[in-house]
Amino acid sequence: MKGNNISSSHDQTQLTQAQQSILHLQHAITQAQSNPNAEANLDAQINQALERAERSLTQSEQTTENQQALDFHRRELEQLKSSYQELKGNL
Numbered sequence: 734m735k736g737n738n739i740s741s742s743h744d745q746t747q748l749t750q751a752q753q754s755i756l757h758l759q760h761a762i763t764q765a766q767s768n769p770n771a772e773a774n775l776d777a778q779i780n781q782a783l784e785r786a787e788r789s790l791t792q793s794e795q796t797t798e799n800q801q802a803l804d805f806h807r808r809e810l811e812q813l814k815s816s817y818q819e820l821k822g823n824l
Contacts, residue, residue: 758782
């Protein structure tokens with residue numbers, strides 16, 4: 734039973750890391766949208782945040798059985814990628 738609690742805690746930690754990475758990406762994209770002149774400086778930050786979010790989500794997929802949460806975060810990440818592509822197209 735204790736092993737299951739540790740595993741469950743690890744699953745939640747991985748999901749939390751994925752969620753935090755996605756929020757960081759969202760913040761970077763929002764900054765770039767609200768200040769187009771700074772977008773060039775934020776581009777590297779957005780790319781790093783995107784890579785981190787994708788990596789965190791991949792790690793979560795390997796350790797988490799909560800498919801509903803994974804699906805939610807996958808959709809959220811895809812929406813942010815789309816927003817980023819639109820932002821790049823408008824500049």
